[in-house]
Amino acid sequence: MRSAKPVLTIHLFGLEVSVMASAAALTMVLMVAAAGLRLMRGGSLLGAVGFGLGVAVVHTGSCLGHHLGHAFAARLTGFPMQGIVAKDLIWRSAYPQNEPILPSLVHAKRALGGPAASLVLTGVSVVAWLATRAGPIELRRLMLVAMIDTGVVFSLGSLLPLGFTDGSTLLNLLRWGRPEK
C-alpha cells in the first residue's frame, strides 16, 4: 500500500515536519467548530473568528511543542529524531527506520521528552491565563483551551496507555524491554 504524501514539508531545527492533508483539514474543522461555539455562546462575529483562529494556533503550538520536546530529549540521548509527521489532530514523532536496537533507557528518555515539554507549556499557559484574567472573554477562553490542551491532552493524556501514546511506549518498555509489543 502506498503511504500518503505530505501536502507541505517544513524544515525546523534540523527536523523534517511533514504536514498531511488530514492535519490541515482537521485543524480547519477545529477552527470552525471553536468559532461556531463562541458565536452560539453569544460572542461577536469578529471575536468568534479570532477565537477560532486562536484555538487552531494554540493546538498547533501544543502539538509542535510536545514533539519538539521528544526531539530535544532524543538529541540528548545521541539517537536523534528524524522528523515530525503532522497527521490528524495528534501528531507523531518519526525516528530513523534503520536504528540499531537501543537500550530501554534511550527509548524511555525520548518518550518522556514530549510530556515534559507539554508540562512546561502548561506552566506557561497558566501564567498566560492569570495574566489575561482582566482581558476580553475570547482571550480568557483561549488561555483556558491552552491549559487544557497542554495540561490534560498532551501532558496527562500522553502518559495514558492508549496504544499510541508515550504512556504505552513506557509501559511496553517496562513489560517487554522494547517500545512496541
Ligand SMILES: [Zn+2]
Ligand atoms: Zn509524545
